Amino acid sequence: MADTAKKSGGGQIIKLALVLLAVAAVIALVLGVVNEITKGPIEDYLNNKRDEAYAMVMPGEGNNYEELDAGSYTNDASNTITKLSKATDASGNEIGYVAETTFSGAQGMITMVIGLDNDLVCTGIGITEHSETSGLGAKAADPTDPFPQSLPGNGDGLKLSKDGGTIAAISGATLTSRAVVTEIQTVIDAVKSL
Amino acid sequence: MNIKQQFKEGLVTNNPVLVQLLGMCATMAITTSLFNGIGMGFSVLIILTCCNVVISLIRKIIPNDIRLAIFVLVIAGFVTIVDLLLQAFIPALSESLGVFIPLIVVNCIIIGRAEAFCQKNPVGASFFDGIFQGLGYTCVLICMCVIREFLGKGSFGSGLINTTNGIGTGSGVHIFPAEYGALVLTLPIGGFITLGCLIALMQYVLRRSEEKKAAKANEEKEAANV
Amino acid sequence: MSANATIIEIVLSAILINNFIFSQFLGCCPFLGCSSKLDTAAGMGLAVIFVMGLASAICWIVNEYILIPLHLDFLQTIAYILVIAVLVQFVEMFLKKSVPSLYSALGIYLPLITTNCAVLGVVLLNTQYNFNFLQSVVYGVTGGMGFMLAICLMASVREKVAFADYPESFEGFPVALVTAGLIALAFMGFSGMKIV
Numbered sequence: 330m331a332d333t334a335k336k337s338g339g340g341q342i343i344k345l346a347l348v349l350l351a352v353a354a355v356i357a358l359v360l361g362v363v364n365e366i367t368k369g370p371i372e373d374y375l376n377n378k379r380d381e382a383y384a385m386v387m388p389g390e391g392n393n394y395e396e397l398d399a400g401s402y403t404n405d406a407s408n409t410i411t412k413l414s415k416a417t418d419a420s421g422n423e424i425g426y427v428a429e430t431t432f433s434g435a436q437g438m439i440t441m442v443i444g445l446d447n448d449l450v451c452t453g454i455g456i457t458e459h460s461e462t463s464g465l466g467a468k469a470a471d472p473t474d475p476f477p478q479s480l481p482g483n484g485d486g487l488k489l490s491k492d493g494g495t496i497a498a499i500s501g502a503t504l505t506s507r508a509v510v511t512e513i514q515t516v517i518d519a520v521k522s523l
Numbered sequence: 524m525n526i527k528q529q530f531k532e533g534l535v536t537n538n539p540v541l542v543q544l545l546g547m548c549a550t551m552a553i554t555t556s557l558f559n560g561i562g563m564g565f566s567v568l569i570i571l572t573c574c575n576v577v578i579s580l581i582r583k584i585i586p587n588d589i590r591l592a593i594f595v596l597v598i599a600g601f602v603t604i605v606d607l608l609l610q611a612f613i614p615a616l617s618e619s620l621g622v623f624i625p626l627i628v629v630n631c632i633i634i635g636r637a638e639a640f641c642q643k644n645p646v647g648a649s650f651f652d653g654i655f656q657g658l659g660y661t662c663v664l665i666c667m668c669v670i671r672e673f674l675g676k677g678s679f680g681s682g683l684i685n686t687t688n689g690i691g692t693g694s695g696v697h698i699f700p701a702e703y704g705a706l707v708l709t710l711p712i713g714g715f716i717t718l719g720c721l722i723a724l725m726q727y728v729l730r731r732s733e734e735k736k737a738a739k740a741n742e743e744k745e746a747a748n749v
Numbered sequence: 750m751s752a753n754a755t756i757i758e759i760v761l762s763a764i765l766i767n768n769f770i771f772s773q774f775l776g777c778c779p780f781l782g783c784s785s786k787l788d789t790a791a792g793m794g795l796a797v798i799f800v801m802g803l804a805s806a807i808c809w810i811v812n813e814y815i816l817i818p819l820h821l822d823f824l825q826t827i828a829y830i831l832v833i834a835v836l837v838q839f840v841e842m843f844l845k846k847s848v849p850s851l852y853s854a855l856g857i858y859l860p861l862i863t864t865n866c867a868v869l870g871v872v873l874l875n876t877q878y879n880f881n882f883l884q885s886v887v888y889g890v891t892g893g894m895g896f897m898l899a900i901c902l903m904a905s906v907r908e909k910v911a912f913a914d915y916p917e918s919f920e921g922f923p924v925a926l927v928t929a930g931l932i933a934l935a936f937m938g939f940s941g942m943k944i945v
Contacts, residue, residue: 348585595831719922
């Protein structure tokens with residue numbers, strides 16, 4: 330402690346800065362190594378998640394998806410459709426469309442994959458990200474819940490029973506249910522506009 | 524500092540959340556399922572122990588003026604390592620905890636222990652301090668999770684027991700139907716109130732034990748005077 | 750929120766719908782520690798607004814022009830916390846020289862803004878939501894305003910609760926937490942609010 334008082338102020342600051350830099354460099358190096366190790370598994374997981382969501386809404390093995398250019402369909406005001414793809418099965422027949430969407434639910438943004446068949450009838454939904462309340466809006470993300478199971482088979486003009494249609498909303502989660510149904514309609518409108 | 528004493532301190536008398544009142548943000552935010560609670564608890568335990576050991580190792584060679592900056596750098600380094608490992612190998616936990624994993628960097632428990640303990644104690648004691656404080660933290664998280672989940676949804680072990688699609692999914696064992704639960708406990712208000720009651724309980728327990736000790740000391744004094 | 754959130758959506762979300770304290774739990778430690786008196790609370794709130802806004806701006810620039818081009822995304826946490834620590838240090842020096850009364854009023858709480866979950870939290874959320882520069886700064890400043898609203902509300906209530914009759918075990922933090930919980934319940938009324 331006594332000899333630090335002898336050093337000049339400038340030299341002391343430079344020494345401190347160098348020590349800090351050295352520690353930071355060592356840490357950055359270690360992190361670089363860990364990053365390399367974990368990059369592969371992380372990418373695999375993200376790709377698997379997307380493939381699983383697509384498989385959930387568009388049944389069939391070996392489907393191909395061809396992304397449609399964003400200018401070829403009309404998106405809604407908030408640009409909720411992030412990706413619209415035409416789906417063809419393994420033998421090349423067109424089986425419908427799959428859309429990746431991000432829209433606002435009751436508590437935050439919901440990221441959802443929607444499948445439509447050639448007659449613009451919903452084949453299923455898969456919610457991949459959300460921050461809805463568990464027990465209420467989060468039920469929409471649970472494949473075993475009656476609400477997402479009631480959506481396939483509904484076509485253009487689908488609405489909640491509260492709004493004059495036939496789909497029963499999740500009790501206590503009208504906002505989330507309405508947002509999901511509205512988004513399916515948005516995708517149907519987008520495909521109609523192609 | 525013997526180990527038994529450290530164990531008792533970490534878990535009860537100097538519990539990081541209930542007594543030192545540190546690290547409350549994460550405690551209230553993520554304790555909605557047992558999976559979250561145990562996952563976060565063990566992540567903090569590992570990070571705390573590693574940081575304690577490293578800081579204790581370098582405590583004699585780091586200049587005093589920049590020690591806080593170096594602590595923060597070391598902690599941030601370990602948090603990033605754990606974050607990357609979780610994203611790669613337990614992605615369900617990483618998604619569940621969200622932004623609260625990187626926020627472990629500013630968890631006052633870790634910086635607090637580094638400043639208060641590891642600076643002045645050898646590696647062995649620091650290692651055990653990390654383990655026991657981490658255990659104390661994990662125990663509080665598990666208590667909060669179990670209470671909030673049981674009273675809120677009537678289930679136990681959400682994400683760990685009865686998983687439907689790998690670890691992190693599923694809603695656990697249902698003890699009573701979810702409709703009879705107080706759903707409000709799984710919301711932010713539940714977090715605040717449950718933690719408030721737990722701290723009050725701890726303060727009551729500690730006060731009672733203090734009173735008992737004081738009464739016993741008085742008795743012995745009087746017995747000695749007689 | 751995603752990258753195409755409008756400014757008004759961000760403002761309302763940060764202050765009311767997803768209030769940093771009552772909804773997202775970011776910034777609880779100073780919230781509970783500083784909220785016993787209204788003037789300390791207000792001072793702390795202003796300091797946090799300032800730090801959050803500046804931190805959002807600087808961290809966005811660091812991320813956009815240094816970390817992303819060099820593929821160093823994994824160093825985000827470290828880079829952000831370093832920026833925040835240095836920023837708070839400079840704010841402290843600046844306040845000491847120009848507004849010494851505020852500096853002495855804030856006392857120990859000013860360096861504690863470094864460990865405030867809300868500051869690092871808002872910067873991380875800006876990255877997660879892919880906000881552009883303007884959105885990041887707006888989210889930072891209004892997040893701070895939400896924090897200030899929360900802490901001032903809490904201080905006003907706590908000044909009254911101090912005279913109330915509650916069990917002895919609840920002295921200190923427990924009664925503050927229960928109070929905060931009830932205010933959080935009130936704020937839940939804002940959830941689902943949309944601007945049409």
